[in-house]
Amino acid sequence: MATIRKRGPYQWEAQVRRRGYPAQSKTFSTKAEAEAWANMIESEMARGVWVSRSEAESTTLFEALERYQDEISSSKKGAAQEASIIKMCKAVDLAKRPLATIRSSDLARLRDEWLRDYSAATALRRLSLLSHVFSIARKEWGMESLSNPVELVRKPQPNNARARRLVSVDLAAEIMSLDDAESDRGARDGELERIAAASGSKLLPSIIWLAVETAMRRGEIASLQWEYVDLRRRVAHLPATKNGTARDVPLSPRAVAVLAGMRDEQQGSKGGFADVSDTVPRGRVFAIRSDAVTRAFERAVTRARKVYLDECKEGGRRPDARFLTDLRFHDLRHEATSRLASIFPMHELTKITGHKDPRMLMRYYHPRAEDLAKKLG
Structure with a gap:
């Protein structure tokens, strides 16, 4: 039986007691709201569908996000990246409210606020995290x-599909429009060659060439262990990947040469690429964090672009706005996938790149129209 009583001049308290259920009480600003709530609780108890709302009504979104970070997010591979999303969600005013009071209209307004300042992909990632919390x-x-x-x-709907292909040496020569055959060979280098040359990191050039030869992800390269590299068989084993499935990556001759060079440097030997049967060192191949790879790559791109602009200024040429601009490290995976697609059929390519869904793989495959035209004869 429900009991409605007045508490002070502006509040009404509703209490519901029924055998077999814990006593329920809640305070409202009007008597009508208190009666409606009590009738709803009594009806649910009578039909046997009542469940307690007390915890959802007392736990704020901020508290739920903190618990989610401690219990759920901390065990994920992308915990560091997800921590920044949680931090942003905890900063919104909506985080102060109990979970039970948050409605879809509240989140729709929050979505619109995010879309004014951030990309659709960023807003979607934040909404996905909130959905998992609930x-x-x-x-x-x-x-x-x-x-x-x-x-x-x-x-x-995020518009984050990229079709950025790296400018090769041949295309770079066309961009530079060099008429003097005796000009510096470096001026005709492609984007990768220029970025590697401009890098201030000893490791980045090797990482760049390994990425574009294997289509491995940034994190997979940074965490690559020598014990999983077999230069004789030309295979790199990845026991833990982004999608949770281990895979073996075939190594091209250039990739083997890069790894053999890293091995010789770490061992202090001069065995060279020819002898791949030597024992390899232990531990990580590249002593660098994933985020440091990104920062080093961005700095190298900036320096390479500046060198290119200086060359154009000295030679009286108009610089190409696309050359060495809008480049991300992840574009190397795009480039590698597009190159490998001309060699391997789709079912083999998925084993190399680690994509479970061929539709996702197609986002990384961007053949040049002129390359496809050559196949027509």
């Missing part, structure tokens, strides 16, 4: 009555 709270934290309001929110 799902975990309902499934594992005993908040069975909690719905997931993110499911009702219209998701922005």
Whole structure:
């Protein structure tokens, strides 16, 4: 039986007691709201569908995000990246409210605010994290009555598919428009050659060439262990990848040469590429973090672009706006996949790149129209 009583001049308290259920009480600003809530609770108890809302009503989104970071996010491979998303979500005003009071309209307004300042992909990542927080709270934290309001929110469509192909040596020569055959050979280098030459890191050139030869991800290269590299068989084993599946990556002659050079340098030997049967050192191939690879690559691109602009100024040429601009380290994986696609059929290419869904693989395959035209004869 429900009991409605006045508490002070502006509040009404509703209490519901029923055998077999814990007593429930809640305070409202009007008597009508208190009666409506009590009737709903009594109806649910009578039908045997009542579940406690107390935890969902007392736990704020901020508290749920902190618990999610400690219990769920900390065990993920991308915990560091997800921590920044959690930090942004904890900073919004909506984080102060209890989970049970958050509606899809609240999240729709938050989505629109994010879209004004950030890309659709960024807003989508934040919404995806919030959706998982609500799902975990309902499934594992005993908040069975909690719905997931993110499911009702219209998701922005990210336009993050990239078709950036690296400029090769031949195309670079056309861009530079060199008429003097005696000009410096370096002026006709492609983008990769220029970036590697401009790098201030001893490791980055080797990482660049390994990435474009194997289509390995940045994190896979940074965490590559010598014990999983077999130069004789020309295979690099990746026991832990982004999608959770181990795979073997075939190594091209150039990739083997890069790794053999790294081996000889770490061993202090001069065995060279010819002898790949020597014992290899232990530990990581590249003593560098993934984020440091990105920063080193960005600095090298900036320096290479400046050198290119200086050359154009000295030679009286107009610089190409696309050359050494809008480049990311992940573009090396795009480039490698497009190159490998001309060699391997799709079912073999998925084994090399680690894509489980061929549709995702197609996002990385961007053949040049002139290359396809050559196949027509």
